[in-house]
Amino acid sequence: MNRMPVAERREQLVEAALTVASRDGIEAATVRAVAAEAGVSLGxxxxCFQxxxxxxxxxxxxxxxxxxxRGLEDLPQGLPPATAIEYAIEAVWASISGTRGSQLLSYELTTASLRSAELNKxxxxxxxxQWAAATQVLEAIGHAxxxxxxxxAEEIARIVVAVVDGYSLAWLVDGDAEKALRxxxxxxxxxxxLTVPRDGAAATEPATDPALAAPAADPAGAA
Amino acid sequence: MNRMPVAERREQLVEAALTVASRDGIEAATVRAVAAEAGVSLGxxxxCFQxxxxxxxxxxxxxxxxxxxRGLEDLPQGLPPATAIEYAIEAVWASISGTRGSQLLSYELTTASLRSAELNKxxxxxxxxQWAAATQVLEAIGHAxxxxxxxxAEEIARIVVAVVDGYSLAWLVDGDAEKALRxxxxxxxxxxxLTVPRDGAAATEPATDPALAAPAADPAGAA
DNA sequence: GAGTGACTTGAACATCTGTCCAAGTCAAGT
DNA sequence: ACTTGACTTGGACAGATGTTCAAGTCACTC
Known part of the structure; x- marks a missing residue:
C-alpha cells in the first residue's frame, strides 16, 4: 500500500475503526477488521498504536x-426565545437522527469505558x-x-444532556423518531x-400558562 | 455437583450469569465463567441452553x-400529589443507585441487542x-x-423513562448521585x-409559581 | 439389583483474538 | 550508487471462546 507518515496513517486507521465500529458495533472493531477496512496489513x-x-x-x-x-454558531439572530430554542432542538435532533451508528457506538464506548481500566477516562x-457543547448551545440561544x-447554564446543560440522552436511547431502541422529537x-x-430578558425584570411569560412547559408533549399539539 | 432437574439448573445458571455480568460486564459472561460461577462443569x-x-x-x-x-404498591395514601411524586422518585432512585452493576449491565444488554440479530427483541x-412499570407508578401516584x-399516563411514562434513563447514565459515568437525584x-x-384533582376542575396549582416546575433543580433548593 | 434415562464431566476441536517479529520495500540524503 | 531508517508485510504464537461428544455417574422404577 501507499506509504505515509505515521501521523497520517493513524488518522486513517482511526477513520477506519470509526467506520467499522459504527457499522458493526464496537466488538466488531478488531485489529484485523480495522486493518482490512483501511486496506492495510495487520502489522x-x-x-501506529501500541x-x-x-x-x-x-x-x-x-x-x-x-x-x-457542532457548535451551532449559525443560529439566526433576533428570534423570540421559544423559537430559537425550537430551532436549536431541531438542529441537535437532526445531527443525532442522521447518525444512528455513531450514536449507538457512543453508548457502546460509554459502557466499555465504565468496565475497562484502560478506557477509564x-x-x-x-x-x-457533551456538557460543554450543551452549555455552548444555551449561550448561543441566549445571544440569538x-x-x-x-x-x-452549566446546570441547565446537565438537564439537556440527560433528557437528550434518554430520548436518543429510546429512539435507538424503538426507532420512533417522531415521538423522540416530540x-x-x-x-x-x-x-x-427558564429564560429571562437580557435587561432583567422577570421571566418571559412566567405565569400565563403552565402548559407551555410542554406544548409539544401535549397530544393535541402533534396528533 | 448436586444433581438437579434442568429447569432448576437453568435458573441457577441464569443467576450465575447475572452475577458475573453485573460484576464484570457482559463480555466477561463467557460460558466458562458462568459455569465456574455456578460451580458446574462446562458441558x-x-x-441446559442450546x-x-x-x-x-x-x-x-x-x-x-x-x-x-418493583411495582411500588406501598405508596402511602392520602398524600398531596407533589409529596407522593417525591416519594415515588426517592423509591425509584434508591432501587437504581443501589444496583450499579445491574444498571450498567442493562445498558450493555441494550446495545448488544441493537447489534445482534439473536438478541433482537x-x-x-x-x-x-420500563414503560409499563412507569405507567404503573404513575397510576399508583394518582391513586395515592x-x-x-x-x-x-403512557405518554408521561415515556417522558419519565427517558429522563430517568438520562440521569442514570450520567450518574454511572460521573458517580454524582446528588446531582442525579436533584x-x-x-x-x-x-x-x-401535570396532575389534576380527581373530581375535575383545573390543575392543582397551575399558575401560582412556574418555578415549581423545577424546585429541586433550583440551586437554592439543594445547596 | 438390574436397567433405564436423566444429568454430569472434562477433554477435544475449530475459530478468533491481540501481539510479536524477522524479513521485505521504498524514499531520501550523502 | 549506496546507506540509512522509516514504513510495510504476513506468518507465527499463545490464549480465549463457543460448541461437541463419548464416557461417566446417579436416582429411580420394575
Missing part, C-alpha cells in the same frame, strides 16, 4: 470531538464534551434571542420557562 | 423482570417493561394522591404540574 496497526486500546481511545476521542464541534471525556438563563420539544417548552 | 451450560445466546436472552429476561416488578422488551393526569426532583416538579 501496521501495531506499528495497543488496541490506544486505537480505541483515539477513536473515542475522535467521535467525541466530532459530536462536540473515555466516558467522562464524552460527557464533559437576547435572553439570559435563570439558572447556571419529547425534545417538550424539553424545549420547559427551557423556555 | 452443563450447553445441556446457545450462549439463549442463556443471554434468559438473563436479559430475568433482569428486565426484576427491574419491572431484548432491548424492546426492556423498554416495554387522588389525582389523575392531564395526559395519557435532577430527578426537577422531573418530579414538572410531573406535579
Amino acid at each position: 501496521v496497526v501495531h506499528y 495497543d488496541k486500546d490506544e486505537l480505541l481511545r483515539a477513536m473515542a476521542h475522535a467521535i467525541t470531538e466530532r459530536n462536540t464541534v 473515555v466516558a467522562m471525556e464524552q460527557y464533559e464534551g 434571542a437576547d435572553v439570559s438563563w435563570s439558572m447556571d 419529547g425534545l420539544h417538550g424539553l424545549g417548552g420547559y427551557l423556555a420557562t | 452443563v451450560v450447553h445441556y 446457545d450462549k445466546d439463549e442463556l443471554l436472552r434468559a438473563m436479559a429476561h430475568a433482569i428486565t423482570e426484576r427491574n419491572t416488578v 431484548v432491548a424492546m422488551e426492556q423498554y416495554e417493561g 394522591a387522588d389525582v389523575s393526569w392531564s395526559m395519557d 435532577g430527578l426532583h426537577g422531573l418530579g416538579g414538572y410531573l406535579a404540574t
Whole structure:
C-alpha cells in the first residue's frame, strides 16, 4: 500500500475503526477488521498504536470531538426565545437522527469505558464534551434571542444532556423518531420557562400558562 | 455437583450469569465463567441452553423482570400529589443507585441487542417493561394522591423513562448521585404540574409559581 | 439389583483474538 | 550508487471462546 507518515496513517486507521465500529458495533472493531477496512496489513496497526486500546481511545476521542464541534454558531439572530430554542432542538435532533451508528457506538464506548481500566477516562471525556457543547448551545440561544438563563447554564446543560440522552436511547431502541422529537420539544417548552430578558425584570411569560412547559408533549399539539 | 432437574439448573445458571455480568460486564459472561460461577462443569451450560445466546436472552429476561416488578404498591395514601411524586422518585432512585452493576449491565444488554440479530427483541422488551412499570407508578401516584393526569399516563411514562434513563447514565459515568437525584426532583416538579384533582376542575396549582416546575433543580433548593 | 434415562464431566476441536517479529520495500540524503 | 531508517508485510504464537461428544455417574422404577 501507499506509504505515509505515521501521523497520517493513524488518522486513517482511526477513520477506519470509526467506520467499522459504527457499522458493526464496537466488538466488531478488531485489529484485523480495522486493518482490512483501511486496506492495510495487520502489522501496521501495531506499528501506529501500541495497543488496541490506544486505537480505541483515539477513536473515542475522535467521535467525541466530532459530536462536540457542532457548535451551532449559525443560529439566526433576533428570534423570540421559544423559537430559537425550537430551532436549536431541531438542529441537535437532526445531527443525532442522521447518525444512528455513531450514536449507538457512543453508548457502546460509554459502557466499555465504565468496565475497562484502560478506557477509564473515555466516558467522562464524552460527557464533559457533551456538557460543554450543551452549555455552548444555551449561550448561543441566549445571544440569538437576547435572553439570559435563570439558572447556571452549566446546570441547565446537565438537564439537556440527560433528557437528550434518554430520548436518543429510546429512539435507538424503538426507532420512533417522531415521538423522540416530540419529547425534545417538550424539553424545549420547559427551557423556555427558564429564560429571562437580557435587561432583567422577570421571566418571559412566567405565569400565563403552565402548559407551555410542554406544548409539544401535549397530544393535541402533534396528533 | 448436586444433581438437579434442568429447569432448576437453568435458573441457577441464569443467576450465575447475572452475577458475573453485573460484576464484570457482559463480555466477561463467557460460558466458562458462568459455569465456574455456578460451580458446574462446562458441558452443563450447553445441556441446559442450546446457545450462549439463549442463556443471554434468559438473563436479559430475568433482569428486565426484576427491574419491572418493583411495582411500588406501598405508596402511602392520602398524600398531596407533589409529596407522593417525591416519594415515588426517592423509591425509584434508591432501587437504581443501589444496583450499579445491574444498571450498567442493562445498558450493555441494550446495545448488544441493537447489534445482534439473536438478541433482537431484548432491548424492546426492556423498554416495554420500563414503560409499563412507569405507567404503573404513575397510576399508583394518582391513586395515592387522588389525582389523575392531564395526559395519557403512557405518554408521561415515556417522558419519565427517558429522563430517568438520562440521569442514570450520567450518574454511572460521573458517580454524582446528588446531582442525579436533584435532577430527578426537577422531573418530579414538572410531573406535579401535570396532575389534576380527581373530581375535575383545573390543575392543582397551575399558575401560582412556574418555578415549581423545577424546585429541586433550583440551586437554592439543594445547596 | 438390574436397567433405564436423566444429568454430569472434562477433554477435544475449530475459530478468533491481540501481539510479536524477522524479513521485505521504498524514499531520501550523502 | 549506496546507506540509512522509516514504513510495510504476513506468518507465527499463545490464549480465549463457543460448541461437541463419548464416557461417566446417579436416582429411580420394575
